[in-house]
Amino acid sequence: MTSLPATTNKKLGLVIDLDTCVGCHACVIACKEWNTGGYGNALSDQQPYGANPSGSFLNRIHTFEVVPEDGQVIDQSTEARVVHFPKSCLHCEDAPCVTVCPTGASYKRQEDGIVLVDENKCMGCGLCAWSCAYGAREMDLAAGVMKKCTLCVDRIYNDSLLEIDRIPSCVRTCPAGARHFGDLGDPNSDISKLVEERGGFDLMPEQGNSPTNKYLPPRNRESLAATLPQDEAETTKDITKTADGFFGWVDKTLTKLGSENNQGES
Amino acid sequence: MHPAYSVIVFTTFSGTGYGLAALLGLGFIDPSMMSVKAGYFLALALISIGLLSSTLHLANPKNAIRAFSQWRSSWLSREGVLAILTYVPITILAFLSIFMDSSIGWLGIVAAVLAMLTVFSTSMIYGSLRTISLWNTWLTPASYLAFSIASGAVVLNVLVAVFEGNSGNIPQYALLVLVAAWLIKWFWNRRQSEGYGKSSMETATGLGHLGKVRLLERPHMMANYLTREMGFRVARKHASMLWNITIVLALIIPAVSLALAFAMQGSMTAVLLSVIAALCHLIGMLVERWLFFAKAKHAVSLYYGDEALDAA
Numbered sequence: 392m393t394s395l396p397a398t399t400n401k402k403l404g405l406v407i408d409l410d411t412c413v414g415c416h417a418c419v420i421a422c423k424e425w426n427t428g429g430y431g432n433a434l435s436d437q438q439p440y441g442a443n444p445s446g447s448f449l450n451r452i453h454t455f456e457v458v459p460e461d462g463q464v465i466d467q468s469t470e471a472r473v474v475h476f477p478k479s480c481l482h483c484e485d486a487p488c489v490t491v492c493p494t495g496a497s498y499k500r501q502e503d504g505i506v507l508v509d510e511n512k513c514m515g516c517g518l519c520a521w522s523c524a525y526g527a528r529e530m531d532l533a534a535g536v537m538k539k540c541t542l543c544v545d546r547i548y549n550d551s552l553l554e555i556d557r558i559p560s561c562v563r564t565c566p567a568g569a570r571h572f573g574d575l576g577d578p579n580s581d582i583s584k585l586v587e588e589r590g591g592f593d594l595m596p597e598q599g600n601s602p603t604n605k606y607l608p609p610r611n612r613e614s615l616a617a618t619l620p621q622d623e624a625e626t627t628k629d630i631t632k633t634a635d636g637f638f639g640w641v642d643k644t645l646t647k648l649g650s651e652n653n654q655g656e657s
Numbered sequence: 658m659h660p661a662y663s664v665i666v667f668t669t670f671s672g673t674g675y676g677l678a679a680l681l682g683l684g685f686i687d688p689s690m691m692s693v694k695a696g697y698f699l700a701l702a703l704i705s706i707g708l709l710s711s712t713l714h715l716a717n718p719k720n721a722i723r724a725f726s727q728w729r730s731s732w733l734s735r736e737g738v739l740a741i742l743t744y745v746p747i748t749i750l751a752f753l754s755i756f757m758d759s760s761i762g763w764l765g766i767v768a769a770v771l772a773m774l775t776v777f778s779t780s781m782i783y784g785s786l787r788t789i790s791l792w793n794t795w796l797t798p799a800s801y802l803a804f805s806i807a808s809g810a811v812v813l814n815v816l817v818a819v820f821e822g823n824s825g826n827i828p829q830y831a832l833l834v835l836v837a838a839w840l841i842k843w844f845w846n847r848r849q850s851e852g853y854g855k856s857s858m859e860t861a862t863g864l865g866h867l868g869k870v871r872l873l874e875r876p877h878m879m880a881n882y883l884t885r886e887m888g889f890r891v892a893r894k895h896a897s898m899l900w901n902i903t904i905v906l907a908l909i910i911p912a913v914s915l916a917l918a919f920a921m922q923g924s925m926t927a928v929l930l931s932v933i934a935a936l937c938h939l940i941g942m943l944v945e946r947w948l949f950f951a952k953a954k955h956a957v958s959l960y961y962g963d964e965a966l967d968a969a
């Protein structure tokens with residue numbers, strides 16, 4: 392049934408700490424490994440050892456660079472920072488991927504809010520992937536059915552696993568502790584408190600999907616100048632001011648040569 | 658978005674078929690005429706080719722039958738249900754026209770309404786996607802409906818011209834709906850400048866408060882399903898050239914031919930002009946549909962650094 396439940400008893404989901412993630416892709420591999428042998432068809436690869444390898448993954452890590460508008464530039468350093476960005480299904484409350492599904496394969500569970508695909512019903516039309524702004528669904532080209540994060544539904548309720556392992560594979564694996572799992576519908580859960588404390592946010596709120604998963608912003612950093620000893624900080628805005636002696640001479644000469652060259656060309 | 662040929666053929670062919678069936682159903686032309694009999698046959702053929710073609714892009718067609726089940730929430734499902742329902746009145750009307758030279762007025766109206774609802778559902782599959790800002794507008798269903806009628810009218814004109822030797826003032830009406838459809842399409846096309854709508858790399862990553870975001874490294878080296886499916890984009894140069902080709906083929910040539918055919922009605926030249934108008938229009942519409950997909954940008958591209966997908 393691809394109409395959404397009005398409410399769900401729990402809102403199980405992930406919280407991703409963008410400050411802590413080191414971009415090691417361990418969760419990507421752990422996810423692929425667990426889900427290729429778990430729920431539904433295997434996660435296939437196409438030409439894994441060929442010239443054009445590709446395959447389906449349920450979790451991918453993008454890496455972004457953020458450059459502050461009036462960021463300082465000191466010597467060769469800028470205040471640009473790198474943010475590793477894990478991305479998987481956000482188990483949206485207003486999941487468009489569920490309502491667009493014509494076959495009833497995509498559904499959101501009333502008991503815990505997990506969004507799943509019943510692979511026995513999916514006809515591989517791909518419309519759900521079109522409706523997801525986050526790129527969280529990938530068609531498996533071998534099985535011809537849609538694949539997405541299951542929140543490791545076959546681990547978290549699995550009594551045959553040790554209790555410590557009854558969390559999603561990505562969370563269990565993350566060596567940096569950047570991934571957290573819990574009930575975001577319960578304001579007293581550890582994970583909800585974490586979101587509260589760190590100002591967790593939604594991805595693309597303007598798309599109107601009300602994602603369950605939250606992201607924790609990178610912590611503020613000191614400005615570059617503030618990290619330098621006081622007297623240095625005054626003079627370091629421009630590299631040439633700090634260069635003296637031999638390097639000062641090189642800098643001046645090259646600057647002069649450069650400007651002569653430019654004149655010659657024009 | 659990647660323009661899948663099966664979907665392009667599906668939307669143009671079935672759109673034309675439904676438009677033609679609606680015009681026949683409304684009973685402008687005597688059901689005993691040869692052109693109406695041929696028209697019903699052609700409409701059913703176009704609709705069927707279109708629907709069959711649409712199943713070609715399914716990765717797992719054995720479950721296609723389930724697509725009729727979720728009409729409460731899914732436009733794709735509604736389209737499937739309506740497409741099947743629409744067969745009923747059109748087939749009855751075709752039978753009545755071909756074998757009994759007659760028609761039933763109210764059934765024709767039912768056929769026309771169902772045909773338009775089917776086209777509307779098709780267009781809403783695209784128009785309801787918030788991820789694709791270019792499509793997410795009422796102008797999408799409006800242009801699909803208008804083009805369905807326009808293509809139907811252009812084809813109806815050629816049928817009457819060929820089978821009856823004179824299509825009278827049909828070219829005049831065909832010209833009118835054609836121009837109206839292009840007017841809507843012109844407004845639709847202007848939306849291209851809106852890009853991703855309210856979404857940006859900053860909202861996609863939530864890092865906008867820190868500064869300007871750019872992709873440093875993508876998550877995978879080679880293309881994947883997402884980059885193949887959502888990342889397709891024609892170089893701008895080609896897009897504008899193809900747009901011009903579409904306008905020439907699907908608007909200017911048919912419009913001029915129809916106007917001349919109207920002026921010279923009854924002559925052999927008018928018949929020939931009607932044929933030219935229909936052929937050019939249908940080829941032009943295929944290009945138009947191709948561009949409908951090729952021009953559309955999907956929000957997920959923002960996670961791939963937007964422009965970076967050009968290379969993929």
Ligand code: SF4
Nearest residue numbers: 480481482483488523
């Ligand atoms: S992230 Fe995408 S696939 Fe997951 S629930 Fe939201 S819309 Fe659906």
Ligand code: SF4
Nearest residue numbers: 492513514516517519
């Ligand atoms: S690909 Fe499968 S799950 Fe997705 S919309 Fe189509 S039938 Fe539903």
